[in-house]
Amino acid sequence: MTLHHTLQATDGRARAGTLHTAHGEVPTPVFMPVGTAGTVKAMTADAVRATGARMILGNTYHLMLRPGAERVGRLGGLHRMVDWDGPILTDSGGFQVMSLAKLRKMDRDGVTFRSHVDGSKHRLTPERSIEIQHLLDADVTMCLDECIPFPATEEEAARAMRMSMLWAARCREAFVPREGYGLFGIVQGGVFPELRAESVRALTEIGFEGYAVGGLAVGEGQEIMFQTLDITTPLLPADKAHYLMGVGTPSDLIGGVRRGIDMFDCVMPTRSGRTARAYTSRGVMNMRNARFADDATTLDPECNCPACTRHTRAYLHHLFRAEEMLGPMLLTWHNIRYYQRLMERLRAAILAGRFEDEAARIEAGWEAGAA
Numbered sequence: 001m002t003l004h005h006t007l008q009a010t011d012g013r014a015r016a017g018t019l020h021t022a023h024g025e026v027p028t029p030v031f032m033p034v035g036t037a038g039t040v041k042a043m044t045a046d047a048v049r050a051t052g053a054r055m056i057l058g059n060t061y062h063l064m065l066r067p068g069a070e071r072v073g074r075l076g077g078l079h080r081m082v083d084w085d086g087p088i089l090t091d092s093g094g095f096q097v098m099s100l101a102k103l104r105k106m107d108r109d110g111v112t113f114r115s116h117v118d119g120s121k122h123r124l125t126p127e128r129s130i131e132i133q134h135l136l137d138a139d140v141t142m143c144l145d146e147c148i149p150f151p152a153t154e155e156e157a158a159r160a161m162r163m164s165m166l167w168a169a170r171c172r173e174a175f176v177p178r179e180g181y182g183l184f185g186i187v188q189g190g191v192f193p194e195l196r197a198e199s200v201r202a203l204t205e206i207g208f209e210g211y212a213v214g215g216l217a218v219g220e221g222q223e224i225m226f227q228t229l230d231i232t233t234p235l236l237p238a239d240k241a242h243y244l245m246g247v248g249t250p251s252d253l254i255g256g257v258r259r260g261i262d263m264f265d266c267v268m269p270t271r272s273g274r275t276a277r278a279y280t281s282r283g284v285m286n287m288r289n290a291r292f293a294d295d296a297t298t299l300d301p302e303c304n305c306p307a308c309t310r311h312t313r314a315y316l317h318h319l320f321r322a323e324e325m326l327g328p329m330l331l332t333w334h335n336i337r338y339y340q341r342l343m344e345r346l347r348a349a350i351l352a353g354r355f356e357d358e359a360a361r362i363e364a365g366w367e368a369g370a371a
């Protein structure tokens with residue numbers, strides 16, 4: 001059987017399920033730490049596992065440029081290269097080309113661009129993106145798409161979405177099915193309900209092992225993002241996984257789960273960890289702040305990560321002030337653990353039929369800390 005998703009419980013529109021992959025089962029809702037260039041930055045694979053993370057994300061764009069997709073293939077694939085025996089989802093490259101590459105030239109067949117690393121010229125087509133993701137050995141392969149910035153006109157959103165749907169059909173053709181592996185389509189259409197509906201119709205007609213909602217968290221703000229989810233996720237096939245790409249804050253995750261999302265990825269816990277921002281049960285804290293210099297308490301008393309069980313806020317503050325690399329390492333670990341614990345709590349609450357209670361309890365903790 002190809003990669004698939006089963007449901008254990010629903011509570012309102014929130015879902016608790018299991019993603020069945022070639023590299024094991026993943027309880028959903030799931031947050032996938034981002035391992036862009038073959039590493040979850042500042043973390044060994046053992047450390048990532050110890051946070052409770054079950055699935056990670058890799059990037060076609062970065063890995064095709066360095067060390068090269070064929071080379072990763074010769075090294076036995078991404079799992080072997082990075083020492084991650086759990087499932088891996090790879091993004092298709094389109095989004096990163098638009099945000100990182102230089103001198104992009106998009107045409108109906110694909111996109112040509114210059115590498116942000118060394119200026120060399122490269123081309124991605126739907127077929128080549130799928131071929132690269134096969135070489136990487138991704139459990140979940142994503143379709144090549146075009147994600148437009150916000151704001152965009154309805155004409156521009158329609159053009160990009162329709163081209164992405166043509167590319168999705170070509171990705172489906174190019175994808176080689178294997179036991180436990182799957183291809184996800186990506187819904188586009190900006191903030192326009194009719195375009196989102198048209199995109200879902202086009203993708204469900206082709207048929208995918210899962211459905212992603214793309215083109216969000218690109219500057220529209222949480223309220224518009226939630227409105228777009230409200231009109232999109234109810235249209236997605238209920239028996240397939242729903243993945244919200246590139247999202248988000250802990251509050252975004254609760255709102256996404258509430259609206260029927262099963263999978264998330266975001267650089268936020270890792271990137272924030274490297275810049276001294278800690279997500280905690282009492283809200284966000286910047287560990288560089290002078291108020292932590294003599295704070296001998298625990299970063300987050302509800303957390304069981306090494307930063308919280310073995311160190312003080314004052315020590316974390318010192319590490320960042322002294323620019324010691326252990327600071328980013330400990331805070332990345334903590335932030336990923338916080339995100340995993342958040343998803344574990346939401347899943348348990350859905351199974352117990354008390355999702356809204358638990359969401360309110362978590363949000364009340366953030367507010368208490370902010371006061």
Ligand code: GUN
Pocket residue numbers: 091092093094095142143145146147186213214215216245246
């Ligand atoms: N990551 C965040 N948003 C997107 C999107 O719309 N498309 C792709 N491919 N990746 C994303």
Ligand code: ZN
Pocket residue numbers: 299300303304305306307308309333334335337
């Ligand atoms: Zn912690």
